[in-house]
Amino acid sequence: MTMSWFAYTLMVFILLTAVTTALFRDVLSAIVVFGAYSLGMAIFYTFLLAPDVAMTEAAIGAGVTTILLLLTIARTTRPSTDRLFERVHWPGVVAVGAFAIVLLWTVLPEMVAVGAEDAPVWANADVTQYYIQHTYDDTGVQNAVTAVLAAYRGFDTFGEAVVVFAAGVAVLIVLKREVFA
Amino acid sequence: MIEYLDTHYTYVLAFVLLAIGLYMMIANENLVKKVIGVNLFQTAIFLFFVSVAYVEGGDAPIVPAETNPGELLVASPLPHVIVLTAIVVGVALTAVALALIVRIYAEYGTLREDTLREVRADE
Incomplete structure (x- = not known):
């Protein structure tokens, strides 16, 4: 352990x-x-x-x-x-x-102890185990993290891109660089 | 509490790092160091999420190219995805905070919180 x-x-x-x-x-x-x-x-x-x-x-x-x-x-x-x-x-x-x-x-x-197999996050049959079992079948990707990021939760990742864009706009406004003269 | 060091070590580390990040935000007068404190606080939370996903003796969340892989001992992919998103959002937050710091320095000529308070009180 x-x-x-x-x-x-x-x-x-x-x-x-x-x-x-x-x-x-x-x-x-x-x-x-x-x-x-x-x-x-x-x-x-x-x-x-x-x-x-x-x-x-x-x-x-x-x-x-x-x-x-x-x-x-x-x-x-x-x-x-x-x-x-x-x-x-x-x-x-x-x-x-x-x-x-x-x-x-x-x-x-x-x-729960670190790495325990009965940890609720890991052992949950409806969530974690679903993704582990069905990732390849549903998306054709072997990396489960990539599959969840880009396929199952694709809109989340899109929202993340919107956040990064908003931050970029905010940085340009704060630094007064919004006009390309 | 000592017995938890054996079974809950990553949580202990995460909580101690949370405390250090919070200390940096409270105690450091320099604004750049406050932002470093925010980043430290964030990484502690990432560590918490990643250790929740960890499974002893398992592998990274890579599944075999089969329709029905059966029982697999791999880490849970979901907390990893949340942490990936949070890392990128954290950098966006850091960038905005540092841009504000650059502007504050241009306006007031200082990055120290106590000096800044005095300068603003004089205006």
């Missing part, structure tokens, strides 16, 4: 990069460490049998997001600092500590 030592090492790596992202005072360092965090997360997704998610996270999470953040500090400012870490904001620590403890005490005992 336990994962390999490599997965546990990866979890420690993810946790360490997340904490250093939060504490680094220099914004450029924080962005670079956040890129490493995204990459660690992408590798961890492959351990959790989600290669499609892992590839998207590596390309978009670690790639595009990092580039957007770097472009932003290139166009604005990178505050110079002589200290390595931020001062710890204790009221914030208490607030999010309470948040984490509430989650760990109330939600965690209710969750």
